[in-house]
Amino acid sequence: MTLDAKIPEGPIQEKWDNHRFHMKLVNPANKRKHTIIVVGTGLAGASVAASLGELGYNVKNFCIQDSPRRAHSIAAQGGINAAKNYPNDGDSIWRLFYDTVKGGDYRSREANVYRLAQVSNDIIDQCVAQGIPFARDYGGLLANRSFGGAQVSRTFYARGQTGQQLLLGAYSALSRQIKAKKVEMFNRHEMLDLVVIDGKARGIVTRNLINGKIESHAADAVLLATGGYGNVYYLSTNAVNSNATAVWRAHKRGAYFANPCFVQIHPTCIPVTGDHQSKLTLMSESLRNDGRVWVPKAKGDKRHPNEIPEAERDYYLERRYPAFGNLVPRDIASRAAKQVCDEGRGVGKTGLAVYLDFADAIQRLGRKAVEEKYGNLFDMYERITDENPYEVPMRIFPAIHYTMGGLWVDYNLQSTIPGLFVLGEANFSDHGANRLGASALMQGLADGYYVAPYTVGNYIGSNKFEPVTTDHPAFKESEKTVAESIQKLLSINGKKTAHELNRELGLILWEYVGMGRNETGLKKALEEIPKLRQEFWENLKVAGSGETLNQNLEEAGRLADYLELAELMARDALNRNESCGGHFREESATPEGEARRNDEEYTYVAAWEYKGKDQVQALHKEHLTFEHVPLTQRSYK
Amino acid sequence: MSNHAEQSDMRLHLKIWRQPDADSPGKFVSFEKEKVSPDMSFLEMLDELNEGLIKAGEDPVAFDSDCREGICGMCGLVINGQAHGPRRSTTTCQLHMREFKDGDTITIEPWRAKAFPVIKDLVVDRSAFDRIIQAGGYISVNTGNAQDANAIPIPKRNADEAMDAASCIGCGACVAACPNASATLFTSAKISQFALLPQGQVERKERAIQMVSQMDFEGFGDCSNYGECEAACPKDISISHIARMKREYVKAALTTA
Ligand SMILES: Cc1cc2nc3c(=O)[nH]c(=O)nc-3n(C[C@H](O)[C@H](O)[C@H](O)COP(=O)(O)OP(=O)(O)OC[C@H]3O[C@@H](n4cnc5c(N)ncnc54)[C@H](O)[C@@H]3O)c2cc1C
Ligand code: SF4
Numbered sequence: 026m027t028l029d030a031k032i033p034e035g036p037i038q039e040k041w042d043n044h045r046f047h048m049k050l051v052n053p054a055n056k057r058k059h060t061i062i063v064v065g066t067g068l069a070g071a072s073v074a075a076s077l078g079e080l081g082y083n084v085k086n087f088c089i090q091d092s093p094r095r096a097h098s099i100a101a102q103g104g105i106n107a108a109k110n111y112p113n114d115g116d117s118i119w120r121l122f123y124d125t126v127k128g129g130d131y132r133s134r135e136a137n138v139y140r141l142a143q144v145s146n147d148i149i150d151q152c153v154a155q156g157i158p159f160a161r162d163y164g165g166l167l168a169n170r171s172f173g174g175a176q177v178s179r180t181f182y183a184r185g186q187t188g189q190q191l192l193l194g195a196y197s198a199l200s201r202q203i204k205a206k207k208v209e210m211f212n213r214h215e216m217l218d219l220v221v222i223d224g225k226a227r228g229i230v231t232r233n234l235i236n237g238k239i240e241s242h243a244a245d246a247v248l249l250a251t252g253g254y255g256n257v258y259y260l261s262t263n264a265v266n267s268n269a270t271a272v273w274r275a276h277k278r279g280a281y282f283a284n285p286c287f288v289q290i291h292p293t294c295i296p297v298t299g300d301h302q303s304k305l306t307l308m309s310e311s312l313r314n315d316g317r318v319w320v321p322k323a324k325g326d327k328r329h330p331n332e333i334p335e336a337e338r339d340y341y342l343e344r345r346y347p348a349f350g351n352l353v354p355r356d357i358a359s360r361a362a363k364q365v366c367d368e369g370r371g372v373g374k375t376g377l378a379v380y381l382d383f384a385d386a387i388q389r390l391g392r393k394a395v396e397e398k399y400g401n402l403f404d405m406y407e408r409i410t411d412e413n414p415y416e417v418p419m420r421i422f423p424a425i426h427y428t429m430g431g432l433w434v435d436y437n438l439q440s441t442i443p444g445l446f447v448l449g450e451a452n453f454s455d456h457g458a459n460r461l462g463a464s465a466l467m468q469g470l471a472d473g474y475y476v477a478p479y480t481v482g483n484y485i486g487s488n489k490f491e492p493v494t495t496d497h498p499a500f501k502e503s504e505k506t507v508a509e510s511i512q513k514l515l516s517i518n519g520k521k522t523a524h525e526l527n528r529e530l531g532l533i534l535w536e537y538v539g540m541g542r543n544e545t546g547l548k549k550a551l552e553e554i555p556k557l558r559q560e561f562w563e564n565l566k567v568a569g570s571g572e573t574l575n576q577n578l579e580e581a582g583r584l585a586d587y588l589e590l591a592e593l594m595a596r597d598a599l600n601r602n603e604s605c606g607g608h609f610r611e612e613s614a615t616p617e618g619e620a621r622r623n624d625e626e627y628t629y630v631a632a633w634e635y636k637g638k639d640q641v642q643a644l645h646k647e648h649l650t651f652e653h654v655p656l657t658q659r660s661y662k
Numbered sequence: 663m664s665n666h667a668e669q670s671d672m673r674l675h676l677k678i679w680r681q682p683d684a685d686s687p688g689k690f691v692s693f694e695k696e697k698v699s700p701d702m703s704f705l706e707m708l709d710e711l712n713e714g715l716i717k718a719g720e721d722p723v724a725f726d727s728d729c730r731e732g733i734c735g736m737c738g739l740v741i742n743g744q745a746h747g748p749r750r751s752t753t754t755c756q757l758h759m760r761e762f763k764d765g766d767t768i769t770i771e772p773w774r775a776k777a778f779p780v781i782k783d784l785v786v787d788r789s790a791f792d793r794i795i796q797a798g799g800y801i802s803v804n805t806g807n808a809q810d811a812n813a814i815p816i817p818k819r820n821a822d823e824a825m826d827a828a829s830c831i832g833c834g835a836c837v838a839a840c841p842n843a844s845a846t847l848f849t850s851a852k853i854s855q856f857a858l859l860p861q862g863q864v865e866r867k868e869r870a871i872q873m874v875s876q877m878d879f880e881g882f883g884d885c886s887n888y889g890e891c892e893a894a895c896p897k898d899i900s901i902s903h904i905a906r907m908k909r910e911y912v913k914a915a916l917t918t919a
């Protein structure tokens with residue numbers, strides 16, 4: 026199968042408008058004859074479910090949590106970008122487009138990114154209309170701040186709780202449609218398989234997490250908005266229930282998986298304290314606007330940070346990247362932190378941390394202003410570490426944060442399975458090899474409010490749908506597979522828990538498919554992961570039954586998928602012998618140790634096709650062309 | 663540097679509510695938990711307990727959590743009689759074991775309220791909260807219907823106060839802490855947020871009436887101004903929102919027929 030991105034004709038500024046004009050419309054009376062399944066209630070899922078409900082479709086919406094409002098999007102702190110140019114500092118749709126393509130290190134699709142920048146402004150309008158209390162200035166107008174990697178102030182925010190407020194906005198719109206009976210909500214339901222009939226996505230199989238019932242749901246289109254797969258590393262900033270199961274099982278039914286090795290490691294997280302650690306907490310990178318990153322100049326300097334004189338501190342980001350200083354993109358900041366720790370200059374008990382210091386900001390702006398901007402983040406830090414960041418510099422370290430990889434989609438957000446659309450972090454996204462801060466929220470809501478409602482409508486309008494019920498043999502086959510695999514997990518009765526095995530997998534990935542990658546390490550990972558997978562199927566221990574709420578069974582099922590996905594990540598990383606964005610191949614660096622892309626060989630999206638159990642996936646390439654943003658090596662010096 | 667003296671590992675006696683499902687009776691079960699590090703979060707301590715139970719082939723203790731950073735509202739335990747435990751303005755997932763001492767006995771229960779039936783062990787059904795929001799906790803604006811975001815200036819003070827109200831994470835601690843199991847703090851936070859904003863004016867009255875009626879319908883108790891909700895709330899939602907909601911409701915009831 027050749028990968029056709031279906032990028033519309035015409036100048037980039039007109040592509041989306043032209044495309045929309047040529048779309049097939051579904052007349053209002055017919056919309057209610059179509060059922061659409063939306064899996065996920067994060068920004069992407071809730072916004073699309075609500076919007077499709079408003080349009081008149083019958084929507085069935087699923088999530089794992091006890092309420093749609095708890096999706097992982099709720100935890101986003103820093104903000105959401107838009108090209109409003111309210112501060113009059115030179116922003117524009119073009120600049121947001123340009124920054125995003127460049128920030129993604131030229132591994133995204135220009136046409137998609139342009140559309141993203143185009144609809145960004147509508148998102149802010151919609152959110153304000155929903156009553157989202159964004160930060161405002163004294164004149165009553167919206168406030169903006171600059172955010173990791175951007176030289177203009179285009180980030181809208183609601184204290185350090187932007188994701189929460191945006192999600193509650195989408196959740197309120199969704200709630201309105203639930204009340205109007207246009208959306209039927211299934212909380213505590215986990216999608217465990219995709220059902221494909223006559224080559225089209227026609228439904229899903231779920232497990233009711235309360236009573237273990239396996240249920241089928243039929244539809245004319247299936248939308249996955251199930252988030253990212255960062256938890257494959259075990260420790261990440263993701264919520265503990267975030268997982269890859271929905272996308273992975275869709276992959277096994279024919280959806281290609283794109284750029285799985287593109288993972289974002291966030292530079293400012295609270296360091297690990299011990300083996301008990303269940304997740305890592307992000308300290309929003311908005312902190313880098315005012316905080317200064319440093320380590321002692323001398324190796325092994327164990328003095329209290331406040332006792333280390335100015336002259337003996339190395340503000341290494343400001344030193345190495347004078348133009349951007351503490352605001353260099355995430356991948357660069359993370360690698361620089363790793364480097365200073367590798368040199369033995371890391372701080373804290375473990376030596377795996379660097380300082381983020383607010384002393385200057387407090388002196389310059391006053392404590393009150395700092396508190397106003399970051400108070401809740403400081404409180405959170407204090408609660409976790411028992412240290413007061415107003416007085417002692419924060420200790421931070423990089424952690425797995427976001428996955429740019431995901432299911433491959435065309436311009437319409439449709440996967441390689443007709444009728445299966447993928448939105449938000451779950452798709453391989455518009456962020457290329459590195460996502461800029463405050464752009465995931467923008468993308469999730471762009472996909473959900475402004476892109477998918479059109480493209481899904483076009484799909485419904487241009488296809489004929491044979492009526493399908495859940496009695497169809499494809500549903501029965503799928504239900505059987507799902508039930509059997511649950512039985513299998515319960516019956517292994519070995520000695521290790523899913524937690525333990527996931528932690529082991531995480532260590533392998535962090536070591537070999539983490540911040541620095543090389544051929545030897547990746548080959549090692551490709552040996553270790555299948556071994557661990559085998560151990561999983563022989564030595565896993567799951568307690569309890571499949572007929573009640575059983576969280577350790579849920580975890581085991583998710584880990585089974587991670588153990589397959591992890592191998593593909595290593596394979597993809599091995600294939601891509603270049604450094605780009607979050608993917609740093611040690612073989613491909615400049616003499617100063619900065620990342621070096623290899624545009625001749627790798628200006629493509631790597632899309633992997635599932636070939637069967639224990640078979641190596643087949644690689645398909647979508648070649649990328651850059652007509653508007655000239656290919657240059659990123660430089661933040 | 664640290665507010666507490668260096669602590670070493672602790673040994674704790676846990677008394678945990680176990681209940682197989684909604685229809686069966688529950689009871690407290692005792693566990694001894696050793697090697698509890700003060701740096702662990704409360705939920706990480708329970709994770710470790712569960713690891714031991716799983717290995718012994720016993721059903722692990724069910725409890726809800728997701729973000730584990732105090733924002734999703736999924737976690738929530740009554741710890742020694744207090745919703746979300748002893749530390750103010752802190753969700754269960756952000757509570758750390760340094761709040762406890764070696765040898766302590768810790769009682770752990772689910773939220774208790776008629777409108778929040780137990781699903782299993784420490785997990786309850788809070789879907790009543792979703793239905794209160796569905797009754798009117800929104801501004802009716804379809805996608806695509808909005809005017810330019812800066813066309814409606816909002817005084818910073820109002821925006822800030824609306825944001826205070828909007829910070830509610832829907833955890834249900836206010837209900838668990840209230841002697842009447844009332845959901846007034848939760849409901850008032852949403853009504854208050856929209857009452858403070860120009861966008862919320864059109865549906866202001868219907869919203870107050872419908873959300874309050876739904877709250878009653880779900881079986882939550884009345885508000886008798888005990889104030890326990892505010893003390894238990896991890897997000898410091900102020901009971902001043904309750905006062906505003908009551909005004910909103912009375913005004914709406916008097917002026918709509
Ligand atoms: C701590 C943190 C801070 C962040 N801060 C920012 C920021 O400031 N700005 C920014 O732009 N981005 C930020 N991000 C990134 C951003 O939050 C996410 O990328 C984005 O919210 C993802 O949204 P989503 O809708 O794609 O998925 P999610 O919000 O992850 O939602 C996934 C949904 O899918 C459901 N689901 C998953 N699997 C299944 C299944 N098998 N069956 C049924 N349902 C399922 C879940 O229940 C959930 O409802 C941050 C991320 C983190 C971790
Ligand atoms: S008002 Fe406070 S205690 Fe009640 S649900 Fe909201 S955040 Fe939780």
Ligand code: FES
Pocket residue numbers: 726727728729730731732733734735736737738753754755756831
């Ligand atoms: S787990 Fe999200 S608030 Fe505690």
